[in-house]
Amino acid sequence: MRYYRRFSGGEYRLLAVEDETAYDLTAVKPRLDSFGDLAAAASISDEGVDRLASELTDTAPVVDVDPAAVSRPVVPEEVWAAGVTYEISEEAREAESGMPKMYLHAYEAERPEIFFKATPSRTVGPGEAIGIRADSTWDVPEPELGIVLYDGSIVGYTIGNDVSSREIEGENPLYLPQAKMYERCCSIGPAIVSADSVDDPHELTMTMEISRNGEVRYEGETSTGNMARTCEELVEFWRDHNTVPELGLLLTGTSLVPDDGFTLRPDDEVRIEIDEIGELSNPVIEV
Template sequence: MRYYQLRRRGESTLAAVTESGAYDLSSVKPDLASFADLVSTAEIIDRPPDEIVTPLLDDATELSMEAVQANCTLPVDVDEVWAAGVTYQISEEARKEESNMAQMYIDVYDAERPELFFKAQGDRTVGPDDAIGVRADSNWNVPEPELGIVLYRGQPVGYTVGNDVSSREIEGENPLYLPQAKIYERCCSLGPCVSTDIADPHALEMSMTITRDEEPVYQETTNTAEMVRTCEELVSYYTRHNVLPEVAVLLTGTSLVPEEGFTLQAGDHVDIEVEDIGVLSNPVVSV
């Protein structure tokens, strides 16, 4: 099942999308106004979220997918976003190219411990159709399409699409500048929904299209099967010896990297699609 957080007529509501249609869960259970409301209820009564929702669908108000897509916001009210690096070979190659210290990325790719870093908190994260930002003090900025694991109190509860927007110029100058390359205004987007019924997160087709002046300037496809780390492994390292927020998203690494020399510009548009989840679409502004 796919869950969308909506903002309609000034109110926040939660919608469920199944093969048979889209349903406003808040119309039958007003206390289910967010995905966090749903998973917290599921934890209390020790039942999967989809089992709670299925009996509600018959009485819920039906919605058009057009209404869902036009009103969807961040799919989850996230407390913090973390991300993994160098989990795909193409990412290792790209970061070697940009850096003066290439060996460290080879070592991370082959190491037992993955690279994990803090990416953003909620107020630096945007949802579908909201603008992502590129740094005005960097001449080389790129989107990074990623599968995101949604966690509630440290436990995976679903998957979403993420964009880990980054300055390759700043990180390439010195790896110690990674926080500045990664963490800034509008540096991350998530959406359009949380999918709870993905059978295998390591076998999902992923694509990214970047449009400029209504013309594609980048368009590629890959598969999460190319990831050398498992989702379980990344979650294990993120949660160990850590104080966890109630709601978090862990991005699993970038699988599509525009060629060297390409940089995002204000006015561009980025569309990232992950199989069984949907399309995360964002315009680009300078920040």
């Protein structure tokens, strides 16, 4: 199943989509208004989120999914991210850095690069503006498959945009937190697809398009099959010797990297699409 969180009439509602039919689960269980609530209930009852949702769709009203009313499908307590998981990402970060060998080592090493990305207040949802730093002149979106975890277990997948300052990170790798974590640095959405609904998260097509003044300035396509590491491996390293949040999100890296001469500008529009999940679209502002 695919899950959306809709905000309308001053309240949030959890929608489950099965065979292109959307059901309002909150209408059946008013306290169930987020995917996190559903994951918690499924964990308590020791059953999958889809099975629990299916028990509610029999009596849930059928509704429309209004893209304009869709918000972040999940508000994770913490967002973490993995880097240099695709060869082209490793090459791009080598090119921007004065210390290129460290990125090649991270790409080839047993231990992946995993870093803290965002708190809930630094994330935005579909249609909301992502931010580029006013003290940076080279800023890019990074479209990524996001792994949704509840109590350390993979329960679903979503789309994430790990907006980054290549200028700040390239100046010195120790500046990575400033290049990665700031206001509106991460978008999430538009939906969560349950883990049971995805046959193989490593066989998903991902596309990104960046428009400026109605003109497409960048478009690219890749597959999660090009990842050098598996989702399970990344999750294992994130959890290892670490207290992970009850509801968390781990981004898995990108291979869609605009040319070196390109930087995001205010009023640009970034559209990211991943098979089975949908399209995440965000305008750009300076922060």
